[in-house]
Amino acid sequence: MARMIRRSVKYPDSTDSYRIGQRPKVRVSIADYGVGNLHSIHKALEIAGARPVIESNMRNLMDADAIVFPGAGIFNNAMKSLDHYRDIIFDRLNAGTPCLGIGTGAQILFETDEYSGTTGIGLIKGSITQFPIGKNPHMGWNVVKSDNRMFEGVKSPFFYFAHSQYYSPKEDVVIGTTDYMGEFPSVIRKKNVFGTQFYPEKSSASGAMFLRNFVKYLEEKL
Amino acid sequence: MALTKRIIPCLDVSDGHVVKGVKFENLEGVGYPPDLAQRYESQGADEIVFLDITASIEARQTLFESVEKTVEKLFIPLTVGGGIRSVEDMRAALKAGADKVSISSAAVQSPDLIDDCVNTFGRQRMMVAIDAKREGDSWIVYTQGGRKNTGIDVISWATEVQDRGAGEILLTSMDADGTTNGYDLELTDSVSEAVSIPVIASGGCGGPEHMYDVFQQTGASAALAASIFHYGAWTVSQVKDYLRDKGVAIR
Numbered sequence: 017m018a019r020m021i022r023r024s025v026k027y028p029d030s031t032d033s034y035r036i037g038q039r040p041k042v043r044v045s046i047a048d049y050g051v052g053n054l055h056s057i058h059k060a061l062e063i064a065g066a067r068p069v070i071e072s073n074m075r076n077l078m079d080a081d082a083i084v085f086p087g088a089g090i091f092n093n094a095m096k097s098l099d100h101y102r103d104i105i106f107d108r109l110n111a112g113t114p115c116l117g118i119g120t121g122a123q124i125l126f127e128t129d130e131y132s133g134t135t136g137i138g139l140i141k142g143s144i145t146q147f148p149i150g151k152n153p154h155m156g157w158n159v160v161k162s163d164n165r166m167f168e169g170v171k172s173p174f175f176y177f178a179h180s181q182y183y184s185p186k187e188d189v190v191i192g193t194t195d196y197m198g199e200f201p202s203v204i205r206k207k208n209v210f211g212t213q214f215y216p217e218k219s220s221a222s223g224a225m226f227l228r229n230f231v232k233y234l235e236e237k238l
Numbered sequence: 239m240a241l242t243k244r245i246i247p248c249l250d251v252s253d254g255h256v257v258k259g260v261k262f263e264n265l266e267g268v269g270y271p272p273d274l275a276q277r278y279e280s281q282g283a284d285e286i287v288f289l290d291i292t293a294s295i296e297a298r299q300t301l302f303e304s305v306e307k308t309v310e311k312l313f314i315p316l317t318v319g320g321g322i323r324s325v326e327d328m329r330a331a332l333k334a335g336a337d338k339v340s341i342s343s344a345a346v347q348s349p350d351l352i353d354d355c356v357n358t359f360g361r362q363r364m365m366v367a368i369d370a371k372r373e374g375d376s377w378i379v380y381t382q383g384g385r386k387n388t389g390i391d392v393i394s395w396a397t398e399v400q401d402r403g404a405g406e407i408l409l410t411s412m413d414a415d416g417t418t419n420g421y422d423l424e425l426t427d428s429v430s431e432a433v434s435i436p437v438i439a440s441g442g443c444g445g446p447e448h449m450y451d452v453f454q455q456t457g458a459s460a461a462l463a464a465s466i467f468h469y470g471a472w473t474v475s476q477v478k479d480y481l482r483d484k485g486v487a488i489r
Contacts, residue, residue: 055309055335088337090360120360150434153362153405156459157284157489158241174242174489176284176315178337178362178405195240218315218337220279 041067042234045080047121048072049097050089057086057118060217064227066234074101077108082234087119087215091129091144091181094120095136102137109139114234115209119179122204122211131181140206142185147196153180154196160214162192162203166233170225175214177202182213208237242487243453244284244460245474246438247467249274250291251320254300256468257291268468272308278467279314281474284489286312287340287408287462289367290320291383297321302334309335317365319408328355332363340408342367343381346388346395349402356403365438366399367408368392370425377425384412396429396437406436408462414442418465421452430457438462445472446480453486 044066046054054070061068061084068084074097077083083105098105109115109125117125124136129144136144147154157174160167167173182200183190192203194213204211210230216223249256249271256269268274275286288308290301298321305318318331319340328339339359345352345366356364369384370377370392377392396407409429411422421439430437436459439452443463452458466472482488 053309053332053335053337055306056313056337059310060313088360088363090357093358153435154241155362155406155436156241156244172489177241178315180361180405197240215315217313220313223313 039235041065042082042231042238043080044068044082044084044231044234045071045077046084046086047074047077049074049085050094053088054086056217057084060224060227061231063224064231066231074098075104077101078104080108080113081238082114083108083116085115085117085121085124087117087121088178089120090132091120091123091136092132092134094124095129095134098124098137105137106139109137109209112208114237116230117209117211118215118217119213122213123181123183125209125211126183126185129181130184139209140183140185140189140204140211141187142183144181145184146181151197153178154182157219158194158196158202158214160192160194160202164191164203164205166203166210166226166229167192168225168229170222172222175202175212175216175219175222175226177214179213183211240487241459242284242489243458243481244438245282245449245477245481245488246285246287246460246462247274247278247283247474248287248289248440248462248464250289250464251301251304252290252292253297254304271304272311274468275308275316276311278474279312282478282489283314283474284460285315285317287317287319288336289340290318292320298327302330305331305334305336319365319367324351325354325358328359332359338363338365338405340365340367342369343386345399346379346381346390349398352399352402352404356405361403361405364403364405365408366404366406367410368396368399368429369410369412370422370429371412372422372425377428380412392425393428393432396433400433400435404435406438406459407433408438408440411441415440417442418444420444420448421456421458421461423451423455426452426458427456430459436460446477449477450481450484450486453481
Protein backbone atom coordinates (compact mmCIF):
# COMPACT_ATOMS: atom_id res chain seq x y z
CA MET A 17 0.00 0.00 0.00
CA ALA A 18 1.34 3.38 -0.92
CA ARG A 19 2.30 5.50 2.01
CA MET A 20 0.20 8.65 2.46
CA ILE A 21 2.41 11.62 1.89
CA ARG A 22 1.32 15.05 2.97
CA ARG A 23 1.78 17.41 0.11
CA SER A 24 4.55 19.72 1.17
CA VAL A 25 5.01 21.57 -2.10
CA LYS A 26 2.55 24.36 -2.77
CA TYR A 27 1.61 24.46 -6.42
CA PRO A 28 1.14 28.03 -7.57
CA ASP A 29 -2.23 28.96 -8.97
CA SER A 30 -3.41 31.53 -11.46
CA THR A 31 -3.37 34.39 -8.99
CA ASP A 32 0.31 33.94 -8.15
CA SER A 33 2.64 36.44 -9.69
CA TYR A 34 5.45 35.18 -11.87
CA ARG A 35 7.07 38.39 -12.95
CA ILE A 36 10.82 38.28 -12.53
CA GLY A 37 12.03 39.97 -9.41
CA GLN A 38 8.61 39.97 -7.82
CA ARG A 39 8.12 37.48 -5.04
CA PRO A 40 4.84 35.63 -4.84
CA LYS A 41 2.36 37.12 -2.44
CA VAL A 42 2.06 35.47 0.95
CA ARG A 43 -0.93 33.20 1.23
CA VAL A 44 -3.16 33.89 4.22
CA SER A 45 -5.95 31.49 5.17
CA ILE A 46 -9.01 33.23 6.57
CA ALA A 47 -10.81 30.74 8.82
CA ASP A 48 -14.52 30.70 7.98
CA TYR A 49 -15.75 29.21 11.24
CA GLY A 50 -19.04 30.93 11.82
CA VAL A 51 -21.33 33.77 10.94
CA GLY A 52 -18.66 36.34 10.20
CA ASN A 53 -18.66 38.67 7.23
CA LEU A 54 -15.42 37.83 5.47
CA HIS A 55 -15.66 40.23 2.51
CA SER A 56 -13.99 43.10 4.29
CA ILE A 57 -11.09 41.22 5.84
CA HIS A 58 -10.49 39.43 2.53
CA LYS A 59 -10.41 42.68 0.60
CA ALA A 60 -8.33 44.44 3.24
CA LEU A 61 -5.67 41.69 3.24
CA GLU A 62 -5.55 41.81 -0.53
CA ILE A 63 -4.94 45.56 -0.44
CA ALA A 64 -2.27 44.96 2.23
CA GLY A 65 -0.39 42.84 -0.31
CA ALA A 66 -1.32 39.30 0.69
CA ARG A 67 -3.13 36.56 -1.19
CA PRO A 68 -6.05 35.72 1.10
CA VAL A 69 -8.03 32.51 0.72
CA ILE A 70 -11.19 31.72 2.61
CA GLU A 71 -10.91 28.34 4.31
CA SER A 72 -14.16 26.75 5.38
CA ASN A 73 -12.69 23.32 6.10
CA MET A 74 -10.85 23.82 9.38
CA ARG A 75 -8.80 20.68 8.79
CA ASN A 76 -7.02 22.50 5.95
CA LEU A 77 -5.63 24.97 8.46
CA MET A 78 -2.99 22.24 8.94
CA ASP A 79 -1.48 23.34 5.63
CA ALA A 80 -1.89 27.08 6.08
CA ASP A 81 1.13 29.38 5.76
CA ALA A 82 -0.57 32.00 7.92
CA ILE A 83 -3.99 32.08 9.54
CA VAL A 84 -6.45 34.87 10.26
CA PHE A 85 -9.32 34.20 12.66
CA PRO A 86 -11.85 36.94 11.89
CA GLY A 87 -14.05 38.41 14.59
CA ALA A 88 -17.62 39.53 15.16
CA GLY A 89 -19.15 36.46 16.72
CA ILE A 90 -19.94 34.84 20.02
CA PHE A 91 -17.27 32.86 21.88
CA ASN A 92 -19.31 29.72 22.57
CA ASN A 93 -20.80 29.60 19.05
CA ALA A 94 -17.32 30.00 17.59
CA MET A 95 -15.93 27.20 19.76
CA LYS A 96 -18.81 24.94 18.72
CA SER A 97 -17.62 25.17 15.10
CA LEU A 98 -13.97 24.76 16.09
CA ASP A 99 -14.38 22.06 18.72
CA HIS A 100 -13.07 19.14 16.63
CA TYR A 101 -10.10 21.15 15.43
CA ARG A 102 -8.93 22.42 18.80
CA ASP A 103 -5.76 20.30 18.77
CA ILE A 104 -4.97 20.98 15.12
CA ILE A 105 -5.15 24.72 15.69
CA PHE A 106 -3.23 24.61 18.96
CA ASP A 107 -0.42 22.50 17.45
CA ARG A 108 -0.23 24.56 14.28
CA LEU A 109 0.06 27.87 16.11
CA ASN A 110 2.37 26.41 18.71
CA ALA A 111 4.64 25.20 15.91
CA GLY A 112 5.05 28.79 14.71
CA THR A 113 2.45 29.43 12.00
CA PRO A 114 1.87 33.20 12.03
CA CYS A 115 -1.64 34.15 13.07
CA LEU A 116 -3.84 37.19 13.54
CA GLY A 117 -6.98 36.87 15.65
CA ILE A 118 -9.52 39.69 15.38
CA GLY A 119 -12.10 40.34 18.12
CA THR A 120 -13.69 37.00 18.98
CA GLY A 121 -11.06 35.44 16.71
CA ALA A 122 -8.41 36.32 19.29
CA GLN A 123 -10.63 35.69 22.32
CA ILE A 124 -10.99 31.99 21.40
CA LEU A 125 -7.22 31.57 21.66
CA PHE A 126 -7.48 32.04 25.44
CA GLU A 127 -8.25 29.29 27.95
CA THR A 128 -11.83 30.20 28.93
CA ASP A 129 -14.71 32.60 28.46
CA GLU A 130 -15.91 33.61 31.92
CA TYR A 131 -19.37 34.58 30.69
CA SER A 132 -20.36 31.29 29.04
CA GLY A 133 -17.85 29.03 30.80
CA THR A 134 -16.69 27.78 27.39
CA THR A 135 -13.18 26.42 26.98
CA GLY A 136 -11.10 28.06 24.26
CA ILE A 137 -8.07 26.88 22.26
CA GLY A 138 -5.89 27.59 25.30
CA LEU A 139 -2.84 28.89 23.48
CA ILE A 140 -2.77 32.04 25.62
CA LYS A 141 -3.04 31.72 29.37
CA GLY A 142 -5.93 33.67 30.80
CA SER A 143 -9.61 34.28 30.23
CA ILE A 144 -12.14 36.58 28.59
CA THR A 145 -13.87 38.98 30.96
CA GLN A 146 -17.13 40.90 30.60
CA PHE A 147 -17.15 44.70 30.89
CA PRO A 148 -19.31 45.72 33.86
CA ILE A 149 -22.93 46.71 33.18
CA GLY A 150 -23.08 50.37 32.25
CA LYS A 151 -20.06 50.36 29.96
CA ASN A 152 -21.20 47.58 27.73
CA PRO A 153 -20.78 47.33 24.77
CA HIS A 154 -17.70 49.42 23.97
CA MET A 155 -18.74 50.62 20.53
CA GLY A 156 -16.98 53.08 18.26
CA TRP A 157 -13.55 54.59 17.58
CA ASN A 158 -10.97 54.71 20.33
CA VAL A 159 -7.22 55.24 20.67
CA VAL A 160 -4.80 52.31 20.69
CA LYS A 161 -1.57 53.02 22.57
CA SER A 162 1.24 50.82 21.33
CA ASP A 163 4.83 51.19 20.22
CA ASN A 164 4.85 47.80 18.56
CA ARG A 165 6.06 47.63 14.95
CA MET A 166 2.54 46.65 13.87
CA PHE A 167 1.61 50.32 14.40
CA GLU A 168 4.55 51.80 12.48
CA GLY A 169 3.40 54.45 10.03
CA VAL A 170 -0.14 54.54 11.45
CA LYS A 171 -1.14 58.21 11.21
CA SER A 172 -4.32 58.28 13.29
CA PRO A 173 -4.35 56.23 16.53
CA PHE A 174 -8.11 55.60 16.30
CA PHE A 175 -9.41 52.10 15.61
CA TYR A 176 -12.94 50.72 15.49
CA PHE A 177 -14.20 48.61 18.42
CA ALA A 178 -17.51 46.76 18.99
CA HIS A 179 -17.33 44.35 21.92
CA SER A 180 -18.66 43.54 25.37
CA GLN A 181 -15.74 41.43 26.57
CA TYR A 182 -12.01 41.90 26.76
CA TYR A 183 -8.80 39.87 27.11
CA SER A 184 -7.66 39.10 30.61
CA PRO A 185 -4.29 37.39 30.02
CA LYS A 186 -2.32 35.62 32.75
CA GLU A 187 0.96 35.96 30.89
CA ASP A 188 2.93 38.84 29.42
CA VAL A 189 1.29 39.26 26.02
CA VAL A 190 -0.14 42.81 26.04
CA ILE A 191 1.44 45.05 23.39
CA GLY A 192 -1.28 47.71 23.17
CA THR A 193 -3.91 49.22 25.45
CA THR A 194 -7.03 51.33 25.13
CA ASP A 195 -8.76 53.56 27.67
CA TYR A 196 -12.42 52.88 28.27
CA MET A 197 -13.06 54.19 31.78
CA GLY A 198 -9.78 52.47 32.63
CA GLU A 199 -7.20 50.73 30.48
CA PHE A 200 -7.84 47.34 28.93
CA PRO A 201 -5.59 45.22 26.68
CA SER A 202 -6.54 45.94 23.07
CA VAL A 203 -3.61 44.27 21.28
CA ILE A 204 -1.79 41.10 22.30
CA ARG A 205 1.13 39.11 20.94
CA LYS A 206 2.49 35.74 21.90
CA LYS A 207 5.44 34.89 19.64
CA ASN A 208 3.91 34.28 16.18
CA VAL A 209 0.33 34.96 17.30
CA PHE A 210 -1.19 38.46 17.28
CA GLY A 211 -4.64 39.47 18.50
CA THR A 212 -6.58 42.72 18.24
CA GLN A 213 -9.76 43.63 20.03
CA PHE A 214 -10.44 46.24 17.35
CA TYR A 215 -11.37 45.47 13.75
CA PRO A 216 -8.49 46.50 11.45
CA GLU A 217 -10.63 45.86 8.34
CA LYS A 218 -13.18 48.38 9.70
CA SER A 219 -10.63 50.94 10.87
CA SER A 220 -10.16 52.80 7.58
CA ALA A 221 -6.61 53.99 6.80
CA SER A 222 -5.24 53.14 10.27
CA GLY A 223 -6.46 49.56 9.97
CA ALA A 224 -5.04 49.29 6.45
CA MET A 225 -1.61 50.33 7.73
CA PHE A 226 -1.81 47.85 10.60
CA LEU A 227 -2.63 45.04 8.14
CA ARG A 228 0.16 46.15 5.81
CA ASN A 229 2.58 45.83 8.75
CA PHE A 230 1.19 42.39 9.53
CA VAL A 231 1.69 41.29 5.91
CA LYS A 232 5.24 42.71 5.99
CA TYR A 233 5.89 40.60 9.06
CA LEU A 234 4.59 37.55 7.17
CA GLU A 235 6.79 38.38 4.17
CA GLU A 236 9.85 38.40 6.40
CA LYS A 237 8.89 35.26 8.24
CA LEU A 238 7.69 33.04 5.40
CA MET B 239 -8.75 60.73 25.02
CA ALA B 240 -11.32 57.99 25.25
CA LEU B 241 -14.14 56.74 23.10
CA THR B 242 -15.09 59.37 20.51
CA LYS B 243 -18.52 60.56 19.41
CA ARG B 244 -19.52 59.08 16.07
CA ILE B 245 -20.80 60.90 12.99
CA ILE B 246 -22.94 58.60 10.86
CA PRO B 247 -24.23 59.50 7.39
CA CYS B 248 -27.48 57.67 6.72
CA LEU B 249 -28.35 56.45 3.26
CA ASP B 250 -32.07 55.89 2.76
CA VAL B 251 -32.05 53.37 -0.03
CA SER B 252 -34.95 52.68 -2.35
CA ASP B 253 -34.61 50.29 -5.28
CA GLY B 254 -30.82 50.53 -5.40
CA HIS B 255 -30.66 54.32 -5.10
CA VAL B 256 -30.11 56.69 -2.23
CA VAL B 257 -33.11 58.95 -1.70
CA LYS B 258 -33.98 61.62 0.79
CA GLY B 259 -37.62 61.90 1.64
CA VAL B 260 -39.06 64.57 3.88
CA LYS B 261 -41.25 62.74 6.39
CA PHE B 262 -41.09 59.68 4.20
CA GLU B 263 -42.74 61.42 1.22
CA ASN B 264 -41.53 63.09 -1.98
CA LEU B 265 -38.64 60.69 -2.41
CA GLU B 266 -35.88 62.19 -4.46
CA GLY B 267 -32.89 60.34 -5.90
CA VAL B 268 -29.51 61.59 -4.67
CA GLY B 269 -27.02 58.95 -5.77
CA TYR B 270 -25.66 55.46 -5.90
CA PRO B 271 -25.05 53.80 -2.49
CA PRO B 272 -21.47 52.48 -3.00
CA ASP B 273 -20.28 55.87 -4.33
CA LEU B 274 -21.79 57.86 -1.50
CA ALA B 275 -20.58 55.45 1.17
CA GLN B 276 -17.04 55.59 -0.15
CA ARG B 277 -17.10 59.38 -0.41
CA TYR B 278 -18.23 59.65 3.21
CA GLU B 279 -15.51 57.30 4.42
CA SER B 280 -12.88 59.42 2.69
CA GLN B 281 -14.36 62.49 4.41
CA GLY B 282 -13.96 60.81 7.80
CA ALA B 283 -17.39 59.26 8.49
CA ASP B 284 -17.23 56.85 11.45
CA GLU B 285 -19.89 54.47 10.17
CA ILE B 286 -22.50 54.23 7.45
CA VAL B 287 -26.14 53.24 7.86
CA PHE B 288 -28.23 51.89 4.97
CA LEU B 289 -31.98 51.95 5.54
CA ASP B 290 -34.11 50.24 2.95
CA ILE B 291 -37.19 52.43 3.06
CA THR B 292 -39.29 50.37 0.67
CA ALA B 293 -38.55 47.16 2.59
CA SER B 294 -40.33 44.84 0.18
CA ILE B 295 -38.90 41.41 -0.55
CA GLU B 296 -37.80 42.38 -4.09
CA ALA B 297 -36.29 45.60 -2.81
CA ARG B 298 -34.36 43.69 -0.17
CA GLN B 299 -32.57 41.68 -2.85
CA THR B 300 -31.57 44.92 -4.56
CA LEU B 301 -30.47 46.29 -1.20
CA PHE B 302 -28.23 43.28 -0.53
CA GLU B 303 -26.67 43.72 -3.96
CA SER B 304 -25.90 47.33 -3.05
CA VAL B 305 -24.43 46.14 0.25
CA GLU B 306 -22.17 43.66 -1.54
CA LYS B 307 -20.93 46.32 -3.95
CA THR B 308 -20.46 48.82 -1.14
CA VAL B 309 -18.39 46.62 1.18
CA GLU B 310 -15.98 45.90 -1.67
CA LYS B 311 -14.57 49.37 -1.11
CA LEU B 312 -15.72 50.39 2.35
CA PHE B 313 -13.44 50.01 5.37
CA ILE B 314 -15.65 51.42 8.11
CA PRO B 315 -18.66 49.66 9.69
CA LEU B 316 -21.89 49.37 7.74
CA THR B 317 -25.30 48.89 9.35
CA VAL B 318 -28.21 47.64 7.26
CA GLY B 319 -31.85 48.00 8.22
CA GLY B 320 -35.34 47.97 6.76
CA GLY B 321 -37.53 44.91 6.40
CA ILE B 322 -35.41 42.59 8.57
CA ARG B 323 -38.00 40.28 10.16
CA SER B 324 -36.18 37.10 11.18
CA VAL B 325 -32.88 35.55 12.21
CA GLU B 326 -32.56 34.33 8.62
CA ASP B 327 -33.04 37.86 7.23
CA MET B 328 -30.32 39.05 9.58
CA ARG B 329 -28.03 36.22 8.51
CA ALA B 330 -28.58 37.19 4.86
CA ALA B 331 -27.76 40.84 5.59
CA LEU B 332 -24.58 39.90 7.44
CA LYS B 333 -23.63 37.52 4.68
CA ALA B 334 -24.06 40.30 2.12
CA GLY B 335 -21.48 42.24 4.12
CA ALA B 336 -23.31 44.22 6.81
CA ASP B 337 -21.43 44.55 10.10
CA LYS B 338 -24.55 45.36 12.07
CA VAL B 339 -28.23 44.96 11.41
CA SER B 340 -31.01 47.25 12.52
CA ILE B 341 -34.51 45.94 13.24
CA SER B 342 -37.55 48.01 14.01
CA SER B 343 -41.16 46.98 13.34
CA ALA B 344 -40.44 43.25 13.61
CA ALA B 345 -38.90 43.73 17.05
CA VAL B 346 -42.03 45.47 18.31
CA GLN B 347 -44.25 42.72 16.87
CA SER B 348 -42.18 39.91 18.36
CA PRO B 349 -39.66 41.16 20.90
CA ASP B 350 -38.13 37.66 21.22
CA LEU B 351 -36.57 38.31 17.82
CA ILE B 352 -34.08 40.60 19.59
CA ASP B 353 -32.99 37.83 21.97
CA ASP B 354 -32.78 35.30 19.12
CA CYS B 355 -30.62 37.56 16.94
CA VAL B 356 -28.39 38.54 19.86
CA ASN B 357 -27.86 34.92 20.88
CA THR B 358 -27.04 33.92 17.32
CA PHE B 359 -24.85 36.79 16.17
CA GLY B 360 -23.79 38.75 19.23
CA ARG B 361 -25.11 41.95 20.78
CA GLN B 362 -22.52 44.14 19.07
CA ARG B 363 -24.18 43.38 15.73
CA MET B 364 -27.75 44.10 16.83
CA MET B 365 -29.16 47.61 16.56
CA VAL B 366 -32.80 48.34 17.35
CA ALA B 367 -34.33 51.35 15.60
CA ILE B 368 -37.06 53.23 17.46
CA ASP B 369 -39.26 55.81 15.71
CA ALA B 370 -40.66 58.10 18.39
CA LYS B 371 -43.46 60.64 18.25
CA ARG B 372 -44.36 63.00 21.07
CA GLU B 373 -47.76 62.63 22.68
CA GLY B 374 -48.34 64.96 25.61
CA ASP B 375 -45.54 64.53 28.11
CA SER B 376 -44.13 61.33 26.66
CA TRP B 377 -43.20 59.65 23.38
CA ILE B 378 -44.90 56.77 21.62
CA VAL B 379 -43.24 54.09 19.46
CA TYR B 380 -44.34 54.11 15.80
CA THR B 381 -43.71 51.30 13.32
CA GLN B 382 -44.26 50.58 9.62
CA GLY B 383 -42.17 53.57 8.53
CA GLY B 384 -44.04 55.90 10.86
CA ARG B 385 -47.55 54.88 9.84
CA LYS B 386 -48.58 52.79 12.81
CA ASN B 387 -49.07 54.02 16.37
CA THR B 388 -48.21 51.11 18.67
CA GLY B 389 -49.27 52.85 21.87
CA ILE B 390 -46.00 51.69 23.48
CA ASP B 391 -44.05 54.15 25.60
CA VAL B 392 -40.61 54.89 24.10
CA ILE B 393 -38.70 54.85 27.40
CA SER B 394 -40.09 51.51 28.50
CA TRP B 395 -39.46 50.02 25.05
CA ALA B 396 -35.88 51.33 25.02
CA THR B 397 -35.27 49.71 28.41
CA GLU B 398 -36.77 46.43 27.26
CA VAL B 399 -34.66 46.48 24.08
CA GLN B 400 -31.54 46.91 26.22
CA ASP B 401 -32.56 44.15 28.64
CA ARG B 402 -33.09 41.79 25.73
CA GLY B 403 -29.48 42.35 24.73
CA ALA B 404 -29.50 44.87 21.87
CA GLY B 405 -26.09 46.52 21.37
CA GLU B 406 -27.35 50.00 20.54
CA ILE B 407 -30.45 52.06 19.80
CA LEU B 408 -31.07 54.17 16.73
CA LEU B 409 -33.51 56.77 18.00
CA THR B 410 -35.42 58.81 15.43
CA SER B 411 -37.69 61.67 16.38
CA MET B 412 -40.55 61.71 13.90
CA ASP B 413 -41.43 65.23 15.02
CA ALA B 414 -37.97 66.54 14.20
CA ASP B 415 -37.28 64.39 11.14
CA GLY B 416 -37.10 66.42 7.95
CA THR B 417 -37.30 69.79 9.71
CA THR B 418 -33.53 70.58 9.82
CA ASN B 419 -34.27 72.43 13.07
CA GLY B 420 -32.14 70.13 15.20
CA TYR B 421 -32.44 66.85 17.05
CA ASP B 422 -35.14 66.34 19.67
CA LEU B 423 -32.86 66.96 22.65
CA GLU B 424 -35.42 66.13 25.28
CA LEU B 425 -36.24 62.77 23.71
CA THR B 426 -32.57 61.88 23.16
CA ASP B 427 -31.70 62.90 26.70
CA SER B 428 -34.55 60.89 28.23
CA VAL B 429 -33.67 57.72 26.34
CA SER B 430 -29.90 57.96 26.83
CA GLU B 431 -30.50 58.55 30.55
CA ALA B 432 -32.75 55.49 30.75
CA VAL B 433 -30.33 53.03 29.09
CA SER B 434 -26.60 52.37 29.27
CA ILE B 435 -26.16 51.05 25.72
CA PRO B 436 -25.14 53.57 23.02
CA VAL B 437 -27.92 55.78 21.62
CA ILE B 438 -27.66 57.20 18.10
CA ALA B 439 -29.58 60.47 17.74
CA SER B 440 -31.50 60.82 14.48
CA GLY B 441 -33.97 63.17 12.86
CA GLY B 442 -33.78 66.91 12.37
CA CYS B 443 -30.09 67.61 11.81
CA GLY B 444 -29.59 70.79 9.80
CA GLY B 445 -25.92 71.42 10.53
CA PRO B 446 -23.01 70.74 12.87
CA GLU B 447 -24.41 73.06 15.55
CA HIS B 448 -27.22 70.55 16.04
CA MET B 449 -24.71 67.75 16.50
CA TYR B 450 -22.86 69.89 19.01
CA ASP B 451 -26.11 70.43 20.92
CA VAL B 452 -26.98 66.75 20.97
CA PHE B 453 -23.50 65.77 22.23
CA GLN B 454 -23.42 68.65 24.72
CA GLN B 455 -26.91 68.30 26.15
CA THR B 456 -27.64 64.57 25.94
CA GLY B 457 -25.82 61.28 26.43
CA ALA B 458 -25.97 60.39 22.71
CA SER B 459 -22.96 58.35 21.51
CA ALA B 460 -23.47 59.16 17.87
CA ALA B 461 -25.31 61.56 15.59
CA LEU B 462 -26.91 60.43 12.35
CA ALA B 463 -27.66 62.75 9.47
CA ALA B 464 -28.62 62.44 5.83
CA SER B 465 -29.59 65.51 3.84
CA ILE B 466 -26.86 67.85 5.11
CA PHE B 467 -24.32 65.45 3.60
CA HIS B 468 -26.22 64.33 0.50
CA TYR B 469 -26.84 67.82 -0.80
CA GLY B 470 -23.31 68.97 -0.14
CA ALA B 471 -24.27 71.62 2.42
CA TRP B 472 -21.61 70.13 4.70
CA THR B 473 -18.93 67.51 4.25
CA VAL B 474 -18.29 65.07 7.07
CA SER B 475 -14.83 66.57 7.54
CA GLN B 476 -16.23 70.10 7.90
CA VAL B 477 -18.69 68.86 10.51
CA LYS B 478 -15.91 67.09 12.38
CA ASP B 479 -13.64 70.16 12.29
CA TYR B 480 -16.47 72.23 13.73
CA LEU B 481 -17.08 69.76 16.56
CA ARG B 482 -13.38 69.27 17.30
CA ASP B 483 -12.88 73.05 17.55
CA LYS B 484 -15.66 73.15 20.10
CA GLY B 485 -13.98 70.47 22.18
CA VAL B 486 -16.07 67.43 21.31
CA ALA B 487 -14.08 64.16 21.29
CA ILE B 488 -14.01 63.29 17.59
CA ARG B 489 -11.87 60.94 15.56
